[in-house]
Amino acid sequence: MTTHERTAELAAAIEAVSRAAQVTQAVQRELVTADTLTKKDRSPVTVADFASQAVVCETLQRHFANDPVVGEEDAAELRDEANEPLRASVVEHVQRALADIAPATEAQVLSWIDRGHAEGGAKGRFWTLDPIDGTKGFLRGEQYAIALALIEDGEIVFGALGCPNLPSPADEGEGLLIVASRGDGTWMTPLIFEGESELQPVHVSDIAAAADANFCESVESGHSDQDQSVQIAKKLGITAEPVRMDSQAKYATVAGGSAAIYLRLPTRPGYREKIWDHAAGVIAVEEAGGKVTDVAGKPLEFGHGRQLEANRGVIATNGRIHDAVVAAVRDVLES
Numbered sequence: 001m002t003t004h005e006r007t008a009e010l011a012a013a014i015e016a017v018s019r020a021a022q023v024t025q026a027v028q029r030e031l032v033t034a035d036t037l038t039k040k041d042r043s044p045v046t047v048a049d050f051a052s053q054a055v056v057c058e059t060l061q062r063h064f065a066n067d068p069v070v071g072e073e074d075a076a077e078l079r080d081e082a083n084e085p086l087r088a089s090v091v092e093h094v095q096r097a098l099a100d101i102a103p104a105t106e107a108q109v110l111s112w113i114d115r116g117h118a119e120g121g122a123k124g125r126f127w128t129l130d131p132i133d134g135t136k137g138f139l140r141g142e143q144y145a146i147a148l149a150l151i152e153d154g155e156i157v158f159g160a161l162g163c164p165n166l167p168s169p170a171d172e173g174e175g176l177l178i179v180a181s182r183g184d185g186t187w188m189t190p191l192i193f194e195g196e197s198e199l200q201p202v203h204v205s206d207i208a209a210a211a212d213a214n215f216c217e218s219v220e221s222g223h224s225d226q227d228q229s230v231q232i233a234k235k236l237g238i239t240a241e242p243v244r245m246d247s248q249a250k251y252a253t254v255a256g257g258s259a260a261i262y263l264r265l266p267t268r269p270g271y272r273e274k275i276w277d278h279a280a281g282v283i284a285v286e287e288a289g290g291k292v293t294d295v296a297g298k299p300l301e302f303g304h305g306r307q308l309e310a311n312r313g314v315i316a317t318n319g320r321i322h323d324a325v326v327a328a329v330r331d332v333l334e335s
């Protein structure tokens with residue numbers, strides 16, 4: 001398949017992610033305050049998470065009624081009587097984001113969120129959604145993403161990655177939207193898509209020596225081993241400081257060429273990466289000319305259900321330096 005055969009998916013995904021971004025940006029403006037961080041109050045991101053999943057699932061259902069969704073969230077917690085204020089806030093934000101479509105009821109909002117319950121697997125077609133990836137970044141007012149990808153028979157064929165706090169490629173609109181289609185390429189456009197904005201092609205960095213690379217990694221040392229990444233960078237002769245950012249914005253940064261390496265180094269042997277934390281970012285990098293594997297150099301396998309059961313960690317690069325990076329990672333992880 002090529003993008004020309006995926007124009008319906010492109011239109012639906014752009015609508016879904018840009019509507020969801022309006023919700024997350026509204027919540028950030030209205031509910032995240034200076035107190036949020038100091039009080040460790042997670043309620044704003046909880047509202048934004050549920051509302052974003054509802055809006056994306058409603059949009060997908062309108063365009064592709066039969067497509068299952070493997071989403072991070074479900075509405076069980078929201079149905080709890082004790083969570084009435086949270087539920088009301090979610091419903092209000094969803095109603096605003098879909099005001100031009102239909103007046104949404106509370107029951108509909110909960111059922112849209114619950115559409116994300118699918119299990120995925122090796123056969124058939126499904127979407128995978130992280131309604132807010134990088135919850136810590138969202139609460140800090142830094143990077144986060146809305147990540148949506150389409151998987152067919154275990155292969156990612158399409159991705160849309162909305163990064164509200166990365167710079168827009170145009171003056172109009174806020175934030176960056178990256179879309180990628182298997183076999184066809186990766187493009188960027190302003191996140192608040194007005195219909196006329198152009199899709200501009202995106203390419204990875206063309207550096208040929210790992211020593212010249214900028215590399216990015218998580219802000220959170222609990223999500224990726226930052227002591228090992230220092231040793232890997234040293235082995236590769238990299239002198240630039242790591243670029244630390246939350247969410248799949250890291251994949252967008254590699255796809256767009258501002259960094260040539262993204263390292264995610266396992267911190268706990270038992271942790272399994274979730275498919276919605278990677279699918280949209282992986283296809284964005286691959287179709288921009290880069291390469292993505294796990295820390296052993298194996299391709300990521302998206303056909304094992306909700307988790308990447310067959311993989312540990314992630315290495316994403318511009319492709320040209322991939323083997324050198326995998327070798328350095330292996331040396332450090334085995335030492």
Ligand SMILES: Nc1ncnc2c1ncn2[C@@H]1O[C@H](COP(=O)(O)O)[C@@H](O)[C@H]1OP(=O)(O)O
Pocket residue numbers: 133134135217218219220222223224245246247248267268271277
């Ligand atoms: N121990 C871990 N190792 C790797 N990723 C993790 C770990 N714990 C949580 N995550 C996930 O990392 C993602 C954020 O990545 P980053 O640090 O690169 O911004 C979140 O989706 C988070 O999942 P969850 O949403 O369940 O908290």
Ligand SMILES: [Mg+2]
Pocket residue numbers: 130132133134276277
């Ligand atoms: Mg996530």
Ligand SMILES: [Mg+2]
Pocket residue numbers: 072130131132133134135
């Ligand atoms: Mg999330």
Ligand SMILES: [Mg+2]
Pocket residue numbers: 072135
């Ligand atoms: Mg989460």
